[in-house]
Amino acid sequence: MATVTLRNARKSFGSVNIIKGVDLDIADGEFCVFVGPSGCGKSTLLRMIAGLEDITSGSLQIGGREMADVEPADRGVAMVFQSYALYPHMTVRENVGFGLKMTGHSKADIEKRTERAASMLQLGPLMDRKPSQLSGGQRQRVAIGRAIVREPDVFLFDEPLSNLDAALRVQMRIEIGKLHNDLKSTMIYVTHDQVEAMTMADKIVVLHGGIIEQVGSPLELYHRPRNMFVAGFIGSPKMNFIPVTVQAARDGNVMLSLPGDGRMTIPMKGDLPAAGTRLTLGCRPEHVAIGKEAAASGALQGTIRVAEYLGSETMFYASLADGTEIAVKGDGLAAQKSGDILPLSLPAAACHLFDAQSNAILNGDLTR
Amino acid sequence: MAGLRRKRWNQRTYAPWLFLAPGMLMFSIYVVFPIFQSIWISFYDWDGLGPKTWVGLDNYANLLDDESFYTSLQNNLIWLLLYLLAIPAGLAVALFLNQSVTGIRLYKSLFFFPFVISQVVVGLIFSWFYAPDFGLLPKIIGFLTGSEIAVLADERYATYGVIAAGLWPQIAYCMILYLTGLNNINPEQVEAARMDNAKGWSMLWHIIIPQLRPATFIAMVVTVIGALRSFDLISIMTVGGPYGSTRVLSYFMYEQALSEYGVAMGYGAAIAVVLFAIMLVFISIFIVRMLQQERNG
Amino acid sequence: MFPTPIARTAPWVQRIYKWLLPVALVLWLLPLIGIAVTSIRPSSDLAAGNYFGWPSGFNFIENYSTVFENSNIGWYILNSFKVTIPTVVGAVGLSCLTGYALAVYKFRSNLIVFFMFVAGNFVPFQILAIPVRNLTLSLGMYNTTTGLVMFHVAFQTGFCTLFMRNFIKGLPFALIESARVEGVSEWKIFWHIVMPLMRPAIAALSVLIFTFIWNDYFWATVMAQSADVRPVTAGMNELKGQWKVAWELIAAASIIAALPPVAMFFLMQKHFIAGLTLGATKG
Numbered sequence: 001m002a003t004v005t006l007r008n009a010r011k012s013f014g015s016v017n018i019i020k021g022v023d024l025d026i027a028d029g030e031f032c033v034f035v036g037p038s039g040c041g042k043s044t045l046l047r048m049i050a051g052l053e054d055i056t057s058g059s060l061q062i063g064g065r066e067m068a069d070v071e072p073a074d075r076g077v078a079m080v081f082q083s084y085a086l087y088p089h090m091t092v093r094e095n096v097g098f099g100l101k102m103t104g105h106s107k108a109d110i111e112k113r114t115e116r117a118a119s120m121l122q123l124g125p126l127m128d129r130k131p132s133q134l135s136g137g138q139r140q141r142v143a144i145g146r147a148i149v150r151e152p153d154v155f156l157f158d159e160p161l162s163n164l165d166a167a168l169r170v171q172m173r174i175e176i177g178k179l180h181n182d183l184k185s186t187m188i189y190v191t192h193d194q195v196e197a198m199t200m201a202d203k204i205v206v207l208h209g210g211i212i213e214q215v216g217s218p219l220e221l222y223h224r225p226r227n228m229f230v231a232g233f234i235g236s237p238k239m240n241f242i243p244v245t246v247q248a249a250r251d252g253n254v255m256l257s258l259p260g261d262g263r264m265t266i267p268m269k270g271d272l273p274a275a276g277t278r279l280t281l282g283c284r285p286e287h288v289a290i291g292k293e294a295a296a297s298g299a300l301q302g303t304i305r306v307a308e309y310l311g312s313e314t315m316f317y318a319s320l321a322d323g324t325e326i327a328v329k330g331d332g333l334a335a336q337k338s339g340d341i342l343p344l345s346l347p348a349a350a351c352h353l354f355d356a357q358s359n360a361i362l363n364g365d366l367t368r
Numbered sequence: 369m370a371g372l373r374r375k376r377w378n379q380r381t382y383a384p385w386l387f388l389a390p391g392m393l394m395f396s397i398y399v400v401f402p403i404f405q406s407i408w409i410s411f412y413d414w415d416g417l418g419p420k421t422w423v424g425l426d427n428y429a430n431l432l433d434d435e436s437f438y439t440s441l442q443n444n445l446i447w448l449l450l451y452l453l454a455i456p457a458g459l460a461v462a463l464f465l466n467q468s469v470t471g472i473r474l475y476k477s478l479f480f481f482p483f484v485i486s487q488v489v490v491g492l493i494f495s496w497f498y499a500p501d502f503g504l505l506p507k508i509i510g511f512l513t514g515s516e517i518a519v520l521a522d523e524r525y526a527t528y529g530v531i532a533a534g535l536w537p538q539i540a541y542c543m544i545l546y547l548t549g550l551n552n553i554n555p556e557q558v559e560a561a562r563m564d565n566a567k568g569w570s571m572l573w574h575i576i577i578p579q580l581r582p583a584t585f586i587a588m589v590v591t592v593i594g595a596l597r598s599f600d601l602i603s604i605m606t607v608g609g610p611y612g613s614t615r616v617l618s619y620f621m622y623e624q625a626l627s628e629y630g631v632a633m634g635y636g637a638a639i640a641v642v643l644f645a646i647m648l649v650f651i652s653i654f655i656v657r658m659l660q661q662e663r664n665g
Numbered sequence: 666m667f668p669t670p671i672a673r674t675a676p677w678v679q680r681i682y683k684w685l686l687p688v689a690l691v692l693w694l695l696p697l698i699g700i701a702v703t704s705i706r707p708s709s710d711l712a713a714g715n716y717f718g719w720p721s722g723f724n725f726i727e728n729y730s731t732v733f734e735n736s737n738i739g740w741y742i743l744n745s746f747k748v749t750i751p752t753v754v755g756a757v758g759l760s761c762l763t764g765y766a767l768a769v770y771k772f773r774s775n776l777i778v779f780f781m782f783v784a785g786n787f788v789p790f791q792i793l794a795i796p797v798r799n800l801t802l803s804l805g806m807y808n809t810t811t812g813l814v815m816f817h818v819a820f821q822t823g824f825c826t827l828f829m830r831n832f833i834k835g836l837p838f839a840l841i842e843s844a845r846v847e848g849v850s851e852w853k854i855f856w857h858i859v860m861p862l863m864r865p866a867i868a869a870l871s872v873l874i875f876t877f878i879w880n881d882y883f884w885a886t887v888m889a890q891s892a893d894v895r896p897v898t899a900g901m902n903e904l905k906g907q908w909k910v911a912w913e914l915i916a917a918a919s920i921i922a923a924l925p926p927v928a929m930f931f932l933m934q935k936h937f938i939a940g941l942t943l944g945a946t947k948g
Contacts, residue, residue, distance in 0.1 A: 052842050071379075073848025085839035089861040099847025102857070150847065380770065383851040387766035388778065391759040391822045398819030399785040402796035409795055416795075467671045469683070477934060478690055481697070484930040486880030488898045489919045492905060493696045496703070496912060502711075504699060536696070541941070548942035550667065558667050576667050586942075593787050600882040604902060621791040626798070626887050633795055640791040651787045655780055662776065 002063030002076060002153035002186055003028050004049060009058035011044055011210075018044045020210040021058070026188065026203070031180050033197040034190045036207035037233070042190045043158055045207065049188060050079050050156050063153055073103065078147035079156040082163065084139045086131040086146075093127040096145045110149075117145040120182070121175075137168045144179070157189040161196065169193075173200060194234060198222075206230050228354045231282050237315065239282045240326045242346075243356070246277040254353070256281065258346075260321035264298035266348045280354040285315070285327040287350035290334070291343060298346035302326055304338050318342050403644070410637035416625075420634075427638035436612055437639070440620040443527050444596065444646070447616060450531045451538060451595035455587045458542025459580075463572075465543070466550045476547060483540040491604030494533035495520065520606055523613040530601050530614055538594055542587045549583030550576070585657065592650050596643065617643040704728055704916035711912055728917045736907070737892055738918055741900030744889075745925070747810045748817065748896055749878045753871050755818035756825050760870070761863060763822065764829025765855050769841060779830060786823030790883050793820075798887060808890050816888065817878055825870055828940065832866040833859060869940030872933040876926040897922045 004026040011019035019041050026032045034042040047053040049060060051072030060067045067075055086095050096117060097110045105113075118124050121141045131139055140160060147155055157176070161169045177200055180187055191197055197204050198218045206213040206221065206229070213233075214226045225231035231239045247255040247263065249272035255265050256279070273279065302318030305325075314330040328344060336342055410427055412420040431437045465476050482490065498505050500518035510516040519529040553576065561575045577584075599618040606614040608623060615623070617639055625636020671682050691698065703711075707722045733739055767779045797816055798807070806812030836859070844854045885899040895903070901922050908914050930937050 050846055052845065071848070072846045077846065079843065079846045081839040081843055083837055083839050085837065085843035087840060087858055098857070099844070099849065102844075102847065102849040102853050146843075146847075379851055381772070384766040384770035384772055384775075387762040387855070391763035391782075391826060392778070394759065394815075394819035395782060395785060395822050397800070398797060398816050399788070399793060399823065400781065402793040402800075403788060405796035406792045416799075463668055464689070466668065467682070469671055469686075475686060475690060477931070479693060480938075481694065481927075481930075484876060484926050485697075485923045486882065486898050486926070488880070488882050488901050489923045492901065492915060492919050493700050496700060496916070497696045504695070544938060545942055548938065553667065571667060583942075589787075597789060599790070600898075603882070603886070604905070618789060618791050621794075622883075622887075626794055636791075637795055640789065640794070643789045644792040647787065647789055651784050654787070655784055658783065659776070659780065 003061075004032075004154060004186060004188065005059075005061040005064075006045075006049075007059040007061075009045075009048065009060055010056045011041075011048055011053060012056050018210055019048070019056075022210075022212055024205060024212065024215065026186060029184045029186055031177075031187045031189065031200060031202045032205060033201035033203070034188065034205045034207055035192065035194060035197045035233070036213075038192060040207040041210040042192075042205075042207045046079075046156055046158055046188060046190045049075075049154070050077055051075050076153040077156055078150045078152035078154075079158065080140075080143045080147050080160045082159040084131075084143040084163075086139055086142055088131055091128050091130055092123060092134070092142050092145075095131070095142055096123075096149055099146065099150055113149040113151070114145075117148040120148065120179070121145050136164050137172060140164065140172055141175075144176070148179075148183075153186060155183075155185055155187040157187065159190055159192065161191070161193070169196075176200065194236065198234075204234075206233060208233075225282075225352065228280065228282070231352060231354070235284055237285050237327045237329075239284050239352075240288065241354075242281045242283070242320070242324055242326065243322070244279050244281045244353075246273050246275055246279060248275050249273055258298070258300055258320075259324055260301055262299045262301075264346060264348060264351075266351055266353065268353070278356045280356050281346070282352035282354060283346050283350055285329040287347060288326070288328045289345045289347060290316075290328060290330050291345050298348060298351075300326075300344040300346065302328070302342045302344055304336060304340050304342050307334075307336065307338050309334075316342060318344075406637045406640055406644075409633055410641045412634045414633040415631040416633045423634065427634050428642075430635065431638055431642065436615060436620055439612060440615045440617045440639075443614065443616045444643075446527060447531055447534075447595045447598050448592065450528070451534065451591050452588075454535050454538035454542050454591050455584065457535070457539045458587065459546045461539060461543040462546035462550060466547060476544075480540050480544050482537040483544070485537070487534075487537070487600035488604055490533055490537060491601045494529070494536075494601075495605050498529055521610055523610055526606055526610060526614045530598075530605050533605065534594070534598060534601050538591060541590060541594075545583045545587050545590075546580060549580040553579050589654050593647070596647050596650070617646075700916045700919060703913055704920050706913045708911065708913055711910075724913070728913050729921070732914055732917045732921060735914070736900075736904055736918070737895075738897065738900060738904070738921060740892070741895055741897040742921070742925075744810060744894055744900075745879055745896040745898075748813045748885075749875055751810075751814045752817040752821065752878045753874045755814065756821035756874055757867055757870050759818065759822045760825030760829045761860065761867070762855075763826040764833055765859055767826065767830040768833035769838075769859075779826070782823045782826040786820075786827065794883075794887055801888060807888065808894055810889075810894050813884060813888050813894075813896075816884060817881070821874055821877065825874065828870055829863070829866060832863065836862055865936065865939070868933065869936040872929050872937045873940040875929055876937075879926045 004024075006022050006024040009019060009022045010017065022045060034045060036042045044053060048055050049062075051067070051070065055068050062075055062077070087098065090098060093114060097114050100110045100113065118127060121144060123141060123145055126134060126138055126142070131142070134142065143160070160176075161172050164172060173196060189196075189200065201218055203215060204218055204221055205215050208229050214221060214230045216224070221230060221234045225234060228241065232241070242259065244256040244258055247257050249255070249268070252267055252269065252272075253265050254268050254272060255263060257263055258281075300320060302316070302320055304316050304318045306317040308315040310332070312332050314332060314334040316328040316330055316334075316336065318326050318328060320326055326344070328342065330336075411422060411424055413423045413426070414420040461479060465472065465479060497503055498519040500506055500516065500521065505519065506516040517525065519525045557579070558571070558575065561571055566575055597618060598616055599622065602608060602614055602616060602619045603622070608615045608619050621636045621639040621643065622630065624630050624632045624639060630636065671679055702720060705723055705725045705728060706720045707724045707727070710721050763782070767775055801807045801812040801816070804812070806815065840858055841854055844858055849857070880898060881896070882898040882902075885896040886902075889895045889899060892900075901918060904918050905915055
């Protein structure tokens with residue numbers, strides 16, 4: 001059981017900065033997920049915590065103890081690798097017990113721990129097989145078993161499900177969740193799959209270009225993204241971004257002109273932008289309404305480019321008067337087709353406003 | 369803080385040097401230092417036993433006046449150029465054998481056979497093959513032209529005769545490199561090229577040969593090094609003769625410094641240094657190329 | 666597959682190919698077949714000028730036993746084994762260590778050390794010969810198999826390191842990292858995880874080095890003066906002078922000398938070719 005704390009942690013390879021100053025607190029027993037596009041540094045950050053990469057500067061504490069000078073094996077962490085990293089010449093039993101054997105644990109102790117891990121993960125019948133005789137899901141379980149027997153304070157997972165097919169991935173996701181409930185250890189999990197992040201995490205850390213864009217619970221990130229990057233990264237299909245211009249702003253309201261002739265008014269706290277400011281309005285596809293009230297606030301017209309009829313829902317990809325592409329989630333029974341004009345409206349309560357230059361959010365807390 | 373950090377990386381800092389130590393020690397003593405010692409010896413007049421006399425560049429100056437040196441140098445060049453034929457020839461044999469008919473594996477092994485045999489035996493086989501009066505080749509030439517030629521006894525042909533013997537295993541080596549290369553070409557790419565109407569020569573030239581580049585590189589390396597190292601065949605087949613006409617630098621050096629009567633250590637070392645300098649050009653090219661691969665891969 | 670599989674060509678092409686294959690092989694191996702046939706000829710054939718006709722008798726046992734009786738070839742072969750086997754063990758063993766160090770650890774001079782091994786592997790023997798012979802003399806190992814073995818081990822370590830390092834680089838690095846997270850020491854990682862996975866590389870290198878050393882002629886000539894330590898390659902050259910025109914004996918001796926590496930090749934063919942063509946497919 002341990003907390004993990006990073007303070008201004010940096011990592012560079014030669015002159016290339018991979019991690020550009022990360023501050024992060026992970027509570028004891030928390031399930032923390034690192035997400036971000038490939039190359040954002042999420043795996044490097046995990047490997048820094050594991051001790052596989054040294055920390056160029058800054059501090060890392062696990063359980064309140066400074067870790068920069070501690071060998072990986074002495075950090076109380078265990079890691080599950082993307083490729084599982086099972087030793088091909090050893091049986092499952094030997095794989096699971098190898099680390100304990102090498103660090104001088106007694107035979108009885110190894111056996112006890114191995115058996116417990118095996119029963120937790122239903123590895124019993126597989127114990128005497130070689131990795132090559134196992135399916136992908138079974139290998140994954142062995143890799144997790146190898147981590148469990150070490151009884152670590154912190155579990156580290158590096159994209160552990162990315163080599164599995166979709167159905168197995170769902171199943172393993174649930175198993176890892178159960179494991180977290182049973183063991184109550186701190187877990188840090190790297191993935192590029194936001195469904196994994198949203199379903200498993202207590203806390204999500206969104207990384208981009210070596211810095212943290214935002215930290216929060218899944219729904220916080222979804223409803224209160226701090227900037228356009230997070231808004232666009234979390235949620236699928238991704239949030240629509242529409243260029244707008246401020247017409248007027250007074251009494252806690254801003255009036256915006258939308259592409260085409262539409263206008264809308266959005267309530268806003270704090271300093272109001274000056275008239276004429278260009279902003280970006282964000283609205284998720286599931287929040288864009290399809291309707292007929294062309295004159296109402298937030299009304300838009302889109303020409304349907306592509307319609308995907310998925311049965312349970314229909315996805316429309318339309319273009320607005322100024323050419324902006326917009327995705328709209330419609331009813332499964334929607335009859336509109338490609339080429340049709342789609343009357344749309346943006347509900348003020350579901351709209352986020354972003355500063356067009358800095359991409360920082362000005363408004364848009366849906367959980368107010 | 370800095371001190372602590374150094375300690376953390378201790379095991380992984382010294383471990384590689386412990387793993388490297390025995391190999392590097394041996395390699396330094398027997399390969400790296402001797403190169404410099406040879407260069408140093410080349411500035412001396414030395415019979416191998418008595419005292420050394422510093423002569424500066426005299427050994428090199430003498431080389432420039434030595435007819436044998438030019439013969440050797442010229443022969444080295446001939447070896448190098450003709451040896452390179454092993455590369456296209458090896459590719460041709462590989463293409464011929466890259467089929468999947470019954471027994472082809474055995475054919476491939478048997479074609480590769482000459483490479484496994486020592487050059488001493490290859491030299492003996494070819495000496496016999498060329499032998500005047502009864503050798504197979506003079507018989508064939510005699511049958512075709514009416515007059516037999518004693519290849520190895522004739523200054524005009526002897527070097528080419530020895531090179532032909534050397535090409536035999538070298539072609540086999542290049543063949544096996546190309547067979548492996550061909551085996552690793554993505555069949556879908558060949559099929560895609562067929563859809564694009566590439567066939568025969570155009571397929572070979574535009575699709576196959578570019579993909580065989582790694583194999584060609586290795587074939588170049590082993591062929592160039594093999595050509596410049598040629599020694600065994602000359603020693604077995606002609607002993608440098610007739611009249612020293614088949615000498616190459618490596619054999620010339622052996623005669624001067626290593627053979628029963630060779631006591632000119634300084635002079636021999638100077639020849640070795642010249643040969644080393646020539647090879648260094650190629651070694652540098654190879655190393656630069658490998659370094660680029662290393663950086664990209 | 667390129668060229669077009671023969672099974673998909675016209676019937677006449679297939680027929681020509683099937684006919685051409687054995688013809689090409691016989692032509693290719695003609696010198697070898699000649700020497701094999703000569704090695705079983707009665708010497709009367711050669712005296713009578715029957716060099717290429719059908720042998721008048723099958724003198725396999727007579728010729729081969731004469732070779733053993735009239736020469737030291739049995740002794741030479743034993744010497745070759747005494748040089749070859751320790752060299753294989755030594756060079757492969759050392760290069761497991763060096764290859765591992767260069768493949769697994771990142772340190773500043775890694776590539777410099779690596780390319781020192783690679784470049785050293787390409788140098789001409791003649792630049793080494795005088796100092797190596799002097800060194801061997803001063804160590805009291807001149808004219809001993811130990812002296813030859815010491816040099817061969819050192820020199821072959823260059824090629825073997827290149828080979829081993831590239832092989833280990835091809836193993837999944839996560840295996841090593843995983844063991845590090847588990848607290849396994851660097852030596853134990855090498856011994857328990859990497860070594861068991863290196864078996865195919867060790868096999869390939871062993872057959873290759875065996876062949877290289879068995880076939881070595883230059884060093885055998887330079888470092889072994891007396892018949893007691895002379896390997897079979899250098900011995901063959903002596904027999905050639907001794908027997909001059911008794912070609913049936915030279916032929917038989919050649920075949921005896923060539924046999925061990927040939928046997929090695931046919932028994933371990935897969936490993937042999939894997940070793941030789943390393944690097945021919947990637948890069």
